[in-house]
Amino acid sequence: MxxxxxxxxxxxxxxxxxxxxxxxxxxxxxxxxxxxxxxxxxxxxxxxxxxxxxxxxxxxxxxxxxxxxxxxxxxxxxxxxxxxxxxxxxxxxxxxxLDGLAPPVCRVVVDRAALRAALEGREVVAFDIGSGELRIDGGEPLEVIGSGAARLGFTASLLAAALDVSVGPDVLLEICSQDRPVVVRSADQGTFTTLVMPVRLDG
Known part of the structure; x- marks a missing residue:
């Protein structure tokens, strides 16, 4: 293996x-x-x-x-x-x-370059998604389009690597729970998909 x-x-x-x-x-x-x-x-x-x-x-x-x-x-x-x-x-x-993924409770599109820049220099990040915005560690909001709300953590380097290989200006995030893989898709190229495991947040 x-x-x-x-x-x-x-x-x-x-x-x-x-x-x-x-x-x-x-x-x-x-x-x-x-x-x-x-x-x-x-x-x-x-x-x-x-x-x-x-x-x-x-x-x-x-x-x-x-x-x-x-x-x-x-x-x-x-x-x-x-x-x-x-x-x-x-x-x-x-x-x-892939077949075992549950339907997403939160599904949003965000600017890929802006999200990638927000991860720079960080180790573990907390995402708060809701009301048309995504905040990372409580910072300035990034505009998102989609539905649902979620709070979860990521290892910044793993998520950044997924963004680096994506195609197009926007990415689609599909979140089903805090402890299940998050689907990262190229918003204009649905044939490219990456699954990234979130991490547990303290508190």
């Missing part, structure tokens, strides 16, 4: 390609639509650091091909190919976590 946590799960199929990563405190899921698909659906594990390096190279191409071949995989961009090793390990059952 520990080896799997250093990896990204890649699930390929005719309708979608899903990338999943977790470190036990966060779970990130990104879904993209393939332009073309051939062969059989399947799932493979690749080392996260290796995939991160290749993703920067692949991003320079307009179309990228992923070919899975036995114990390895090949990424092709503009006629140039790079090999990537596969990891044989058991990955956490992430879909059960």
């Amino acid at each position: 520990l080896a799997a946590l250093d990896c990204v799960l890649v699930e390929v199929g005719a309708d979608e390609v899903v990338f999943v990563a977790t470190d036990r405190y966060r779970l990130a899921v990104r879904t993209v639509r393939p332009v073309e698909f051939g062969g059989a659906a399947g799932r493979v594990l690749v080392r996260a650091d290796e995939l991160a390096g290749l993703s920067r190279w692949a991003a320079a191409g307009e179309v990228v091909e992923l070919e899975i071949r036995g114990e390895g995989a090949v990424i092709v961009r503009d006629g140039e190919s790079r090999e990537i090793a596969l990891v044989d390990a058991e990955y956490p059952a992430y879909q059960g976590i």
Whole structure:
């Protein structure tokens, strides 16, 4: 299991390609639509650091091909190919976590950059959400759009990391309780989702 946590799960199929990563405190899921698909659906594990390096190279191409071949995989961009090793390990059952989420009691959209800036230099932060605003540690309010009210805590670095990899100017926060994962979605890109565990607040 520990080896799997250093990896990204890649699930390929005719309708979608899903990338999943977790470190036990966060779970990130990104879904993209393939332009073309051939062969059989399947799932493979690749080392996260290796995939991160290749993703920067692949991003320079307009179309990228992923070919899975036995114990390895090949990424092709503009006629140039790079090999990537596969990891044989058991990955956490992430879909059960997603399916087990309760309906949110609080659901708000907030400016991603403003929220990220408010977390800078902090360790544990207290969120108070309600009446169209979000206050962090009782500070200046951030405007939010949505419904519901909630008070909960976060490890600032974990939430900041989720915001850093989100897409677009706004993020959607879906909160079901103080002790259950909070869903962080790119407000204009619903195919990217991160789950972040809140922390207990004193008092």
